[in-house]
Amino acid sequence: MRTTIPHLSTVRNIGIMAHIDAGKTTTTERVLFYTGVSHRIGEVHDGAAVTDWMKQERDRGITITSAAVSCRWALDGVEHTINLIDTPGHVDFTIEVERCLRVLDGAVAVFDGVAGVEPQSETVWRQADRYGVPRLCFVNKLDRTGADLSRTVEMIAERLGALPLVVQLPVGAEGGFRGVIDLVAMEALLWPADAGLGEAPETVAVPAGLAAEAERARSRLLGAVAEHDEEFMETYLGGDEPTEAETHAAIRRLTLSSAATPVLCGTAFRNKGVQPLLDAIVRYLPSPLDVPPVEGRPADDGAPLAALAFKVMSDRHLGRLTFVRLYSGRLETGATVLNPLRGRKERIGKIYRMRANRREEIGAAGAGDIVAVMGLKQTTTGETLCDPAHPVVLDAMDFPAPVLEIA
Numbered sequence: 001m002r003t004t005i006p007h008l009s010t011v012r013n014i015g016i017m018a019h020i021d022a023g024k025t026t027t028t029e030r031v032l033f034y035t036g037v038s039h040r041i042g043e044v045h046d047g048a049a050v051t052d053w054m055k056q057e058r059d060r061g062i063t064i065t066s067a068a069v070s071c072r073w074a075l076d077g078v079e080h081t082i083n084l085i086d087t088p089g090h091v092d093f094t095i096e097v098e099r100c101l102r103v104l105d106g107a108v109a110v111f112d113g114v115a116g117v118e119p120q121s122e123t124v125w126r127q128a129d130r131y132g133v134p135r136l137c138f139v140n141k142l143d144r145t146g147a148d149l150s151r152t153v154e155m156i157a158e159r160l161g162a163l164p165l166v167v168q169l170p171v172g173a174e175g176g177f178r179g180v181i182d183l184v185a186m187e188a189l190l191w192p193a194d195a196g197l198g199e200a201p202e203t204v205a206v207p208a209g210l211a212a213e214a215e216r217a218r219s220r221l222l223g224a225v226a227e228h229d230e231e232f233m234e235t236y237l238g239g240d241e242p243t244e245a246e247t248h249a250a251i252r253r254l255t256l257s258s259a260a261t262p263v264l265c266g267t268a269f270r271n272k273g274v275q276p277l278l279d280a281i282v283r284y285l286p287s288p289l290d291v292p293p294v295e296g297r298p299a300d301d302g303a304p305l306a307a308l309a310f311k312v313m314s315d316r317h318l319g320r321l322t323f324v325r326l327y328s329g330r331l332e333t334g335a336t337v338l339n340p341l342r343g344r345k346e347r348i349g350k351i352y353r354m355r356a357n358r359r360e361e362i363g364a365a366g367a368g369d370i371v372a373v374m375g376l377k378q379t380t381t382g383e384t385l386c387d388p389a390h391p392v393v394l395d396a397m398d399f400p401a402p403v404l405e406i407a
């Protein structure tokens with residue numbers, strides 16, 4: 001059993017939000033696919049592992065109906081845990097969306113590159129504004145006729161009142177969409193026309209025909225970053241070309257303070273653009289250490305336990321599973337915790353990390369993490385679990401608590 005608790009700075013708790021049909025499901029599936037494949041490659045050093053993984057996925061289907069799924073993604077040699085929290089896309093589930101927004105630390109807003117910003121995206125965006133959730137934008141479906149990144153970016157600014165930081169430019173359009181130019185690194189990431197699942201992009205020089213446009217877009221990006229970030233402004237005005245690390249750091253600061261939102265693009269369906277989106281999630285979205293303490297509880301494994309149950313599901317094999325977000329402290333199998341609202345103690349049964357294709361039993365979870373717990377009999381959605389010696393109620397929510405079936 002793996003009991004290693006990931007370092008807090010390497011955890012990303014995020015939701016993917018979108019207007020219905022914009023591509024939330026497809027993007028989520030691709031995220032789970034690429035993280036599963038890349039992890040397997042890293043672990044086994046064997047090409048055959050990829051084929052096995054793909055077969056397994058085909059046979060079982062990817063579990064994206066779970067309230068939260070964990071995956072791993074390495075950036076610059078550092079492995080990160082990304083917990084994807086399911087955010088209902090339909091506007092009827094607004095209350096559920098709000099509940100999820102309390103549990104996640106950052107979000108990816110997926111837009112349809114043809115339709116741009118649609119009414120439901122606006123609703124969810126405003127909800128995320130209220131909770132101060134830092135966001136990235138992914139303009140999807142650039143392979144479709146009539147898709148237009150610039151128009152969608154204008155809509156993000158005008159309709160959502162956000163400051164978009166366009167960090168990529170598309171290479172090719174519609175059926176000829178090939179990939180993106182990374183405006184920070186100033187290189188192009190290109191996929192084959194019929195990129196298969198798992199296909200990594202080829203990194204090449206910015207195509208000559210797009211060099212001038214890319215330079216202009218980069219100047220706009222750096223200018224906007226400098227205008228809103230003092231530290232970056234000093235480098236920029238000093239006349240030195242900012243390094244990639246300095247630029248990423250400034251974009252991260254602006255994203256974390258919700259002053260700006262980085263915009264990426266691609267086509268999830270045609271497997272182009274999701275791997276750079278994963279890099280951006282790790283680069284720009286917050287870890288639990290970057291968000292303010294809840295009820296004065298710091299994101300610290302050594303502090304007393306404070307956790308929120310945000311969904312109860314009925315699993316065909318395991319029975320009642322309670323999904324919890326830990327804000328501080330540790331949760332361990334066998335421990336006794338207090339549900340202060342009910343004044344009842346509960347015993348923690350097995351703890352699982354839900355992965356795309358399996359459940360991983362872990363003996364303990366740490367602050368900032370999101371896991372599924374067996375054995376809780378009393379606790380329902382919106383209720384707190386805490387250390388009996390240090391009771392705290394995490395802003396209880398009075399919402400109906402549906403028990404959903406998962407496969």
Ligand code: GDP
Pocket residue numbers: 018019020021022023024025026027089140141142143144266267268269270
């Ligand atoms: P959701 O309702 O936001 O979860 O959207 P889905 O992921 O189910 O996608 C809605 C439809 O758009 C499906 O038919 C997808 O196959 C299609 N779709 C998703 N991403 C893309 C894309 O990048 N390009 C194109 N052409 N179609 C896409």
